[in-house]
Amino acid sequence: MKEKVFKYLAKISDDRFYPPNILQKETGEEIVYKGWRKRVAEVLNKDIADNFNLYIHIPYCQTYCRFCRFSIKVTNSKKELGEYLELLKRETKRLSPIFKKIEFKTIYLGGGTPTIFSTRQLGDLFKTLEDNFNVGKTVQRIIEATPLTLSKDKLELLRKYNFDRLTIGIQTVDQKLVKKINRDGQTKKAVEEVVLEARKKGIRSINMDLLGGLPEQTVESFLDSLKFILKLKPEALHIYSYKEEDAIPFCRMGVRVTEKEKNSRKEMFFLADKLIRETGYRSYRNEPYLLSPWAANMQWQAVQAGGSLLGIGAGAESYIPNNFYYENPILKEYSARNNFKRAVAISKEETMANYALNNIRTGVERKRFSKVFRSDFDKIFGKEIAYLKKRGKISDDGEAVKFNAKNNHDFRVYSKIFFSDKNIKKIEEATKKREAISKRKIFNNKLIGSPAES
Numbered sequence: 001m002k003e004k005v006f007k008y009l010a011k012i013s014d015d016r017f018y019p020p021n022i023l024q025k026e027t028g029e030e031i032v033y034k035g036w037r038k039r040v041a042e043v044l045n046k047d048i049a050d051n052f053n054l055y056i057h058i059p060y061c062q063t064y065c066r067f068c069r070f071s072i073k074v075t076n077s078k079k080e081l082g083e084y085l086e087l088l089k090r091e092t093k094r095l096s097p098i099f100k101k102i103e104f105k106t107i108y109l110g111g112g113t114p115t116i117f118s119t120r121q122l123g124d125l126f127k128t129l130e131d132n133f134n135v136g137k138t139v140q141r142i143i144e145a146t147p148l149t150l151s152k153d154k155l156e157l158l159r160k161y162n163f164d165r166l167t168i169g170i171q172t173v174d175q176k177l178v179k180k181i182n183r184d185g186q187t188k189k190a191v192e193e194v195v196l197e198a199r200k201k202g203i204r205s206i207n208m209d210l211l212g213g214l215p216e217q218t219v220e221s222f223l224d225s226l227k228f229i230l231k232l233k234p235e236a237l238h239i240y241s242y243k244e245e246d247a248i249p250f251c252r253m254g255v256r257v258t259e260k261e262k263n264s265r266k267e268m269f270f271l272a273d274k275l276i277r278e279t280g281y282r283s284y285r286n287e288p289y290l291l292s293p294w295a296a297n298m299q300w301q302a303v304q305a306g307g308s309l310l311g312i313g314a315g316a317e318s319y320i321p322n323n324f325y326y327e328n329p330i331l332k333e334y335s336a337r338n339n340f341k342r343a344v345a346i347s348k349e350e351t352m353a354n355y356a357l358n359n360i361r362t363g364v365e366r367k368r369f370s371k372v373f374r375s376d377f378d379k380i381f382g383k384e385i386a387y388l389k390k391r392g393k394i395s396d397d398g399e400a401v402k403f404n405a406k407n408n409h410d411f412r413v414y415s416k417i418f419f420s421d422k423n424i425k426k427i428e429e430a431t432k433k434r435e436a437i438s439k440r441k442i443f444n445n446k447l448i449g450s451p452a453e454s
């Protein structure tokens with residue numbers, strides 16, 4: 001019976017945090033400030049092991065890639081970007097007094113395309129962050145970019161402000177597909193030049209993303225892009241599978257992958273994995289292909305390890321352990337309703353469950369768990385561990401408990417053992433409500449939200 005419930009939950013929720021964000025409720029800025037003040041005091045007064053991480057969201061792009069499922073806005077207006085920059089600065093300055101005594105461990109600028117800002121605008125943002133937060137001892141600074149938004153000046157600036165992990169979304173270098181996905185101008189030459197320049201400037205780690213399974217993409221085309229990327233030796237590599245979702249531009253345009261193309265995906269990923277590993281890449285924690293452990297996304301690791309996440313910008317997500325996590329309003333509402341957030345409350349028990357969910361795949365270390373929570377892992381999750389052990393889903397060497405996932409689906413089903421009965425009930429109710437609204441919308445023949453706000 002319980003597994004039936006898990007299977008149902010596996011279908012509806014795949015969130016970064018637990019409890020899932022389907023349980024979000026509106027909250028005001030003062031509540032958020034209070035939450036942060038409480039966490040900061042807790043950490044400073046009780047010497048609790050925590051690390052604070054800073055995330056800045058820039059939801060703008062030069063073009064809208066036709067496979068993209070993110071909520072972004074296309075712009076090429078310096079003025080519009082300048083206005084958004086002022087909002088980021090305003091939010092930064094308002095939060096700054098709370099974090100006076102806190103040192104941030106990582107900074108991550110994500111989007112969208114953060115490098116869509118001009119060199120001057122980026123410099124202005126970096127200076128504002130440095131003036132308002134203690135970021136002098138960060139262990140990693142990450143920025144996401146596209147090849148066509150990176151100039152020599154910008155790379156120089158990134159180096160000056162110690163950005164040491166550059167994430168470049170390439171997806172493909174097949175020129176026919178580049179055009180089809182709406183990334184005109186992204187030639188092999190342009191990609192190579194950016195990578196060589198970034199290295200010349202001393203940027204330590206480059207992460208590249210590729211997509212497999214795009215409409216009209218053949219195995220040969222995919223492998224050709226991969227081989228080209230491997231020659232550039234990025235320190236980290238991510239291969240994503242193209243997901244057909246109704247809201248993305250391709251689907252709205254009526255472009256669908258054929259059965260033949262779908263079937264060729266398995267071959268693509270199998271051959272890619274073989275080739276990448278032969279080239280010297282290894283898995284480390286949750287990252288599949290790294291040349292070295294330090295090339296990993298340390299912000300995500302830090303948050304998974306129980307750290308706090310302060311998100312600034314439209315749609316940015318924040319995480320306050322033992323209290324709640326929340327999202328800023330989306331771009332349309334960000335300037336007008338900067339003080340409104342969507343939040344999910346999290347108790348200490350749920351914070352621990354979130355930790356278990358985020359770490360059990362790579363192993364929950366008992367010592368680390370007790371350092372973070374001052375609680376015994378087996379006392380808290382004894383029943384859940386026994387359940388998974390009985391079904392052969394975990395291994396336990398005494399120091400750490402690790403999930404033996406046969407596949408993603410298996411993990412998504414059985415990891416739900418950490419969900420509390422109370423939350424399962426709430427999730428069911430919220431899902432039913434959402435489905436009913438969705439059905440009503442379809443019935444009324446109304447348009448259901450677009451990912452692009454433009």
Ligand code: SF4
Nearest residue numbers: 061064065068111112
């Ligand atoms: S894939 Fe990246 S660059 Fe393209 S629209 Fe989405 S966020 Fe922007």
